[in-house]
Amino acid sequence: MDCTKCDGSGFIFDEEARKSYPCECRPARLARKRAAAVAGRIPKMYRGVSFEREPLPSLERSHRNVVREVRRYCDSVSEHLDAGRGMWFTGPPGTGKTTLAMLISKHAMQADRTVAIYSLPRLLAILRETFRDDATHSLSQLIDVLCSVDLLHIDDVGAEQTSPWVLEQLYTVVNTRYEEQRAIIVTTNLIDVSGASGEPDRELRDQIGERTVSRLYEMCGDPLPMFGTDRRLETQFNLPEPVSASTTPDPFDDSQWDERPSGYGRPR
Numbered sequence: 001m002d003c004t005k006c007d008g009s010g011f012i013f014d015e016e017a018r019k020s021y022p023c024e025c026r027p028a029r030l031a032r033k034r035a036a037a038v039a040g041r042i043p044k045m046y047r048g049v050s051f052e053r054e055p056l057p058s059l060e061r062s063h064r065n066v067v068r069e070v071r072r073y074c075d076s077v078s079e080h081l082d083a084g085r086g087m088w089f090t091g092p093p094g095t096g097k098t099t100l101a102m103l104i105s106k107h108a109m110q111a112d113r114t115v116a117i118y119s120l121p122r123l124l125a126i127l128r129e130t131f132r133d134d135a136t137h138s139l140s141q142l143i144d145v146l147c148s149v150d151l152l153h154i155d156d157v158g159a160e161q162t163s164p165w166v167l168e169q170l171y172t173v174v175n176t177r178y179e180e181q182r183a184i185i186v187t188t189n190l191i192d193v194s195g196a197s198g199e200p201d202r203e204l205r206d207q208i209g210e211r212t213v214s215r216l217y218e219m220c221g222d223p224l225p226m227f228g229t230d231r232r233l234e235t236q237f238n239l240p241e242p243v244s245a246s247t248t249p250d251p252f253d254d255s256q257w258d259e260r261p262s263g264y265g266r267p268r
């Protein structure tokens with residue numbers, strides 16, 4: 001967006017004083033730049049996610065209340081982020097948790113907010129890597145970024161066991177965000193909301209620690225339950241029938257599978 005006061009650089013040059021001053025458009029310009037820097041982080045599969053496209057209309061029918069909450073959040077995403085309110089989704093694999101979480105992250109990015117998206121296994125690996133000699137970031141630089149973005153989206157929480165040191169770093173990040181009132185979005189398979197277990201979040205607490213889980217409750221409220229069958233399996237088994245031997249896709253040729261249109265983007 002062009003600014004009428006500066007030349008678009010974010011600075012105004014005062015000829016007389018021969019000095020540059022930051023223009024009033026500079027904070028918004030920086031925010032947009034930061035948002036653009038993380039925009040590439042929505043994984044390709046979820047990039048087209050939107051309320052108007054599948055699987056959202058289907059999810060809206062099967063999980064009306066959850067999708068209503070997500071819609072409310074997205075409608076006033078800046079307000080929620082400013083208040084440090086997050087959300088978390090729990091349920092078995094393939095029920096749409098990551099889809100909904102990505103939808104929120106996308107709305108935050110579109111509102112020019114800074115967002116960092118990691119799967120927890122990947123985040124823990126990056127934390128561990130900071131100790132390597134050829135590491136690109138120091139631990140403190142990484143933690144600074146994780147603590148300062150407007151929204152931290154952690155996917156697949158509880159997907160792997162890890163060391164106490166790494167869990168301590170995760171706690172530091174969650175606790176700093178808690179104290180600074182910055183929002184977190186989480187997805188996990190590890191809270192059993194079916195009511196079958198006396199202590200639904202025991203597995204999660206064992207995996208990532210009591211203190212971290214207790215803060216997540218305060219920051220994200222009650223986990224939103226996503227029940228149902230694994231839609232990912234349905235998608236896989238729903239491949240088109242081969243028409244004739246000559247057009248049967250070669251299962252060993254990856255490029256043919258890349259051509260498959262993703263589930264998103266299909267109009268309602």
Ligand SMILES: Nc1ncnc2c1ncn2[C@@H]1O[C@H](COP(=O)(O)OP(=O)(O)OP(=O)(O)O)[C@@H](O)[C@H]1O
Nearest residue numbers: 055058059092093094095096097098099231232263
């Ligand atoms: N209600 C639905 N209708 C149709 N497709 C759906 C529905 N829910 C999810 N899907 C599709 O299932 C796949 C998996 O969705 P998603 O990645 O959001 O699941 P998830 O709950 O995060 O799973 P996991 O716990 O394994 O990470 C995606 O291709 C998504 O489009």
Ligand SMILES: [Mg+2]
Nearest residue numbers: 097098156187
């Ligand atoms: Mg997921």
